[in-house]
Amino acid sequence: MAALETEAVVLKQFDLGESDRLITLYTKEKGKIKAVARGARKGKKSRSGLVLPFSYHKFTLYQGRSLARINYVDSLAMHKQLREDLDYMAYASTVCEYIERAGLEEEADQALFSLLVVILEKLNDCSKNELLFYFTVFKAKLLLLLGVKPEIENCTICGSKMNLKGRTAFSVEQGGSICKKCLAENDNQLSRSAFSFFELNELRALYKIIFAEISLLKPDQFNLNLLEKLTDLTEKFLIYHLDLQPKSLDFLYTLRNLNS
Numbered sequence: 088m089a090a091l092e093t094e095a096v097v098l099k100q101f102d103l104g105e106s107d108r109l110i111t112l113y114t115k116e117k118g119k120i121k122a123v124a125r126g127a128r129k130g131k132k133s134r135s136g137l138v139l140p141f142s143y144h145k146f147t148l149y150q151g152r153s154l155a156r157i158n159y160v161d162s163l164a165m166h167k168q169l170r171e172d173l174d175y176m177a178y179a180s181t182v183c184e185y186i187e188r189a190g191l192e193e194e195a196d197q198a199l200f201s202l203l204v205v206i207l208e209k210l211n212d213c214s215k216n217e218l219l220f221y222f223t224v225f226k227a228k229l230l231l232l233l234g235v236k237p238e239i240e241n242c243t244i245c246g247s248k249m250n251l252k253g254r255t256a257f258s259v260e261q262g263g264s265i266c267k268k269c270l271a272e273n274d275n276q277l278s279r280s281a282f283s284f285f286e287l288n289e290l291r292a293l294y295k296i297i298f299a300e301i302s303l304l305k306p307d308q309f310n311l312n313l314l315e316k317l318t319d320l321t322e323k324f325l326i327y328h329l330d331l332q333p334k335s336l337d338f339l340y341t342l343r344n345l346n347s
């Protein structure tokens with residue numbers, strides 16, 4: 088049996104028999120992998136007991152006939168807060184489900200892996216009112232990594248350079264901005280629900296969360312109205328262009344409605 092040493096994040100887990108757990112990992116070296124943690128349910132005495140959802144470790148895995156087996160765990164970050172508070176858990180679960188759906192088995196994607204590691208760390212360490220910010224940043228970066236980032240600077244119908252002063256029509260289906268000329272010409276064909284309008288500062292904010300390094304982004308520069316608009320837009324892009332719609336989103340919305 089070949090051994091694989093890799094860093095990985097625990098996306099989810101199921102109980103298996105009396106003492107084992109079936110774990111879905113997103114690994115740095117081989118993308119998504121399912122593995123068995125023997126004795127994981129026996130509690131803290133076992134090292135595999137540390138293999139909890141959203142935690143980040145260095146693993147040694149042995150590939151069995153069907154599933155890999157977890158042999159050694161060296162913890163890098165437990166991300167305790169993500170399991171102990173329902174709001175944090177809702178965001179972390181949704182992030183992990185996006186990765187589980189977007190990530191390929193046995194195929195490394197180090198950019199996707201790094202995004203996952205950084206976002207879970209930010210979510211774990213941030214205050215409750217910053218959760219939506221990092222969740223929105225995650226989805227914007229995910230769109231960029233998966234090759235469907237919103238087009239801001241050029242009209243998505245005629246290709247001409249946009250004049251972004253004033254309000255800009257933005258279409259999820261078209262994939263971005265629509266210039267005034269195309270908007271006037273296509274007004275009958277484009278259904279009203281197919282686009283929304285963005286102010287220049289809102290488009291700048293969108294551009295920033297897509298392209299700026301996460302460590303340089305400051306949550307307090309994005310107010311709640313703006314974040315709600317951007318989180319809605321990024322979510323619709325992920326659904327329309329990539330068919331990515333985690334079930335955990337329902338839970339997240341239920342909680343957000345309760346809190347608002």
Ligand SMILES: [Zn+2]
Nearest residue numbers: 242245266269
């Ligand atoms: Zn145009």
